[in-house]
Amino acid sequence: MKRSLILLGWTLAMLCGAAGLTGCSSDDDEPAPAPTVLGTYRFDGVSYDILSVRSSNDGSYLMFSFSPLAASAPMTTYVAFGIRLYWLGSEVDISTVSHNDDYIFIYEDPVHYYSQYRRPLEGSYFVGENGENNYTVRIRFTLPDGKPFEMDFTGDFPVAE
Numbered sequence: 001m002k003r004s005l006i007l008l009g010w011t012l013a014m015l016c017g018a019a020g021l022t023g024c025s026s027d028d029d030e031p032a033p034a035p036t037v038l039g040t041y042r043f044d045g046v047s048y049d050i051l052s053v054r055s056s057n058d059g060s061y062l063m064f065s066f067s068p069l070a071a072s073a074p075m076t077t078y079v080a081f082g083i084r085l086y087w088l089g090s091e092v093d094i095s096t097v098s099h100n101d102d103y104i105f106i107y108e109d110p111v112h113y114y115s116q117y118r119r120p121l122e123g124s125y126f127v128g129e130n131g132e133n134n135y136t137v138r139i140r141f142t143l144p145d146g147k148p149f150e151m152d153f154t155g156d157f158p159v160a161e
Contacts, residue, residue, distance in 0.1 A: 035070055041079060041139075041151035043107065048077075055133065055157035060085060062127065063104075064137055064157065079151065080106040080116075081139060083127050091126045094119075094141070105141065107149065118144045133157050 039050040052071035056063045063082035067075055082104040087097070097103060099119040107114040123141035130136060136154040143149055 038155055039066075039151075039153040041066065041149070041153070043109075043112075043149050044147040050153065053153070053155065053157050055135065057085075061104075062088065064135070066151070066153065077109040080104070081125070081137065083125070087127065089128050091124060093124050095122065105139070107143070114143055120144065120149075121146070130154065
């Protein structure tokens with residue numbers, strides 16, 4: 001009986017030790033690398049990092065999307081901007097062109113949504129081509145509710161699939 005209690009105690013001690021070891025994490029774990037910040041934009045006076053960008057060209061429109069979220073994240077916050085190709089390389093005052101024909105602007109985050117059907121009050125844009133899939137995009141808009149939106153971005157754009 002005494003021998004059985006000793007064996008039972010020893011077994012319980014071994015099980016507790018094994019359970020304790022499996023719950024520990026390694027001290028050698030390295031934190032995930034910080035995402036690469038590609039640029040910034042300002043909405044209503046607050047700066048946001050751009051972590052993912054995309055572009056597409058259908059032969060008529062050049063479309064861009066910018067997001068402060070990683071490319072693998074669901075797109076709950078983004079800026080979409082598109083222009084007719086004939087405006088490429090021109091500084092354009094939006095009061096002189098046709099909204100939703102010559103350019104498209106969409107901004108969405110969990111609190112704000114500016115659809116392509118809400119024309120900004122005023123502003124200008126510039127899109128310049130710097131090489132294959134490398135563009136400069138500059139936007140200076142006052143949005144329909146008076147909030148400012150600004151962005152200066154130059155970089156490579158993966159082509160949307």
